[in-house]
Amino acid sequence: MLKALVLKELRESAGLIAVAVLVAVLILAETTGFVLLPLQSGAGSLYPFVNDSFSRYFCLLAGGLAIMLGFKQSAWELWQGNYFFLLHRPASRQTIFGTKLAVGLVALLLITGCLLQLYALWAAMPGKHATPFFWTMTAGAWQLWISFSVVYLGAFLSGVRPGRWFGSRLLPLAASSAIAFIAALVPWWWLGWAIALVASAALLIVISYYVEQRDY
Amino acid sequence: MTDAIITERLTKHYHGRRVVDSLSLRVPAGSVYGLLGRNGAGKSTAIKMLMGMVRQDSGSALLLGEDAANVSNATRERIAYLAEGHPLYGWMTIGQAVEFTRAFYPRWNDVLVDQILDHFELSRKQRYRRLSRGQQAQFSLALAVAPDPELLVLDDPTLGMDTVVRRDFLESLIQIIQRQGRTILFSSHILGDVERVADRIGILVGGVLRVDCRTETFRESVRKIVLEFVGTPPDAIDVPGLVSCRQAGTSLELVLVGYDNAQREAVEAMRPQTIEVLDLNLEDAFIEYTRGPRRSLPLFATEMEDAQSARVEGAA
Numbered sequence: 162m163l164k165a166l167v168l169k170e171l172r173e174s175a176g177l178i179a180v181a182v183l184v185a186v187l188i189l190a191e192t193t194g195f196v197l198l199p200l201q202s203g204a205g206s207l208y209p210f211v212n213d214s215f216s217r218y219f220c221l222l223a224g225g226l227a228i229m230l231g232f233k234q235s236a237w238e239l240w241q242g243n244y245f246f247l248l249h250r251p252a253s254r255q256t257i258f259g260t261k262l263a264v265g266l267v268a269l270l271l272i273t274g275c276l277l278q279l280y281a282l283w284a285a286m287p288g289k290h291a292t293p294f295f296w297t298m299t300a301g302a303w304q305l306w307i308s309f310s311v312v313y314l315g316a317f318l319s320g321v322r323p324g325r326w327f328g329s330r331l332l333p334l335a336a337s338s339a340i341a342f343i344a345a346l347v348p349w350w351w352l353g354w355a356i357a358l359v360a361s362a363a364l365l366i367v368i369s370y371y372v373e374q375r376d377y
Numbered sequence: 378m379t380d381a382i383i384t385e386r387l388t389k390h391y392h393g394r395r396v397v398d399s400l401s402l403r404v405p406a407g408s409v410y411g412l413l414g415r416n417g418a419g420k421s422t423a424i425k426m427l428m429g430m431v432r433q434d435s436g437s438a439l440l441l442g443e444d445a446a447n448v449s450n451a452t453r454e455r456i457a458y459l460a461e462g463h464p465l466y467g468w469m470t471i472g473q474a475v476e477f478t479r480a481f482y483p484r485w486n487d488v489l490v491d492q493i494l495d496h497f498e499l500s501r502k503q504r505y506r507r508l509s510r511g512q513q514a515q516f517s518l519a520l521a522v523a524p525d526p527e528l529l530v531l532d533d534p535t536l537g538m539d540t541v542v543r544r545d546f547l548e549s550l551i552q553i554i555q556r557q558g559r560t561i562l563f564s565s566h567i568l569g570d571v572e573r574v575a576d577r578i579g580i581l582v583g584g585v586l587r588v589d590c591r592t593e594t595f596r597e598s599v600r601k602i603v604l605e606f607v608g609t610p611p612d613a614i615d616v617p618g619l620v621s622c623r624q625a626g627t628s629l630e631l632v633l634v635g636y637d638n639a640q641r642e643a644v645e646a647m648r649p650q651t652i653e654v655l656d657l658n659l660e661d662a663f664i665e666y667t668r669g670p671r672r673s674l675p676l677f678a679t680e681m682e683d684a685q686s687a688r689v690e691g692a693a
Binding site: 253 | 425428429430431432450451453454456458460461462464465466467468476477478480481482
């Protein structure tokens with residue numbers, strides 16, 4: 162049963178995941194100076210994790226993927242009316258939605274985490290750029306990475322939480338984005354992680370409440 | 378006989394409007410129950426409450442003896458539900474949909490699914506979204522019956538189908554009923570569909586269950602009385618069980634539930650020149666009944682059956 166649910170979620174999100182992987186490859190190519198497309202400069206980052214365009218590209222990819230994946234897995238199915246089929250299967254709603262969230266979070270963190278790790282590995286290679294590199298310099302980027310899980314959960318909650326109009330429906334996404342912003346920018350990495358993890362746990366509890374209580 | 382479905386004063390409001398109003402219903406195990414009503418009468422909401430998809434504001438519902446809002450997985454395996462429009466993943470092929478659904482059930486009749494697919498010439502490679510509405514309905518029914526459920530709940534299963542496809546679907550349904558003797562609750566706004574398969578009907582009007590009786594009882598109960606007057610017919614009509622009243626020139630058409638002595642006397646008191654009593658077929662009876670002014674519709678069925686059975690018991 163779990164395997165069937167996981168495969169379904171992966172199949173439904175496959176298009177989005179494929180596009181995200183493609184964009185991640187392009188970001189990696191652009192920031193490491195590897196020319197894939199004719200219009201690329203091929204310059205690469207001068208000072209990785211300190212003064213580069215990676216963070217900006219990373220935020221665009223991770224933010225876009227988190228929001229689209231969150232909505233795709235929640236509101237899309239609701240809009241298609243498929244919950245009437247899915248939720249009548251003999252499996253608890255916690256199992257069904259827990260599988261959705263696990264697949265979504267793993268996909269988001271894996272794609273963005275791989276991108277980040279590969280960029281860090283490139284930055285750690287000798288002779289790739291003319292600036293010093295220490296692994297501790299990546300702490301801020303990993304802080305940014307984990308904070309996007311809050312955005313994903315906020316988007317998912319916006320998709321499952323009933324709202325009378327767009328403004329109130331998008332409230333969880335707006336609030337979670339603000340929390341993610343704080344988690345990403347606090348100067349201590351451990352505090353950023355703590356904020357992101359606590360906010361994620363709180364969002365999971367609220368999602369769990371709504372999937373049980375809402376009308377479909 | 379036990380009841381597969383029991384609801385007690387089930388009520389639901391949407392945006393301040395009472396969509397289902399104190400629905401008290403009993404569907405005996407092994408029966409085929411047709412829930413009728415016009416669009417917006419509350420049929421789908423009532424079924425969604427039974428299936429735990431919508432939370433009731435008040436009242437209770439039991440499905441195979443369990444609270445409908447918290448049905449255990451073991452009991453859910455024994456209940457099939459076909460929602461309106463037969464929702465299923467359009468990107469799945471028939472084969473993928475079968476595999477996906479089978480993963481949830483320990484008991485699954487592959488032979489039956491193959492038989493139905495063969496019968497309707499459906500290939501496992503066809504995508505669900507490429508099927509016609511009728512084929513989608515047939516395939517959804519195959520998925521629903523494959524785990525051998527005791528209770529089937531179908532929400533307007535023939536919605537949007539043309540007459541031929543609808544007939545085919547109902548034939549399949551009849552075969553399933555005959556083969557297993559399952560309990561079936563299905564909603565529809567097409568009376569012909571219900572007439573073919575249901576042995577008991579309920580009619581929802583404005584969220585209120587106005588009729589709950591055997592199909593024949595309803596057909597035999599609703600009558601049209603045509604009164605011809607010398608001059609203008611009277612404005613004030615006080616006849617028990619009046620469903621609707623229409624004036625055409627010097628004649629007055631009354632649709633009544635039943636036509637007993639009290640009603641006959643009330644009609645004669647209006648001093649018409651002639652009185653003609655017409656039997657209505659089921660469809661006309663349903664149309665007249667559901668078209669009538671909501672507030673004045675008599676709640677007749679269960680009370681009448683109770684009264685009849687009481688009379689029989691009294692005579693015995």
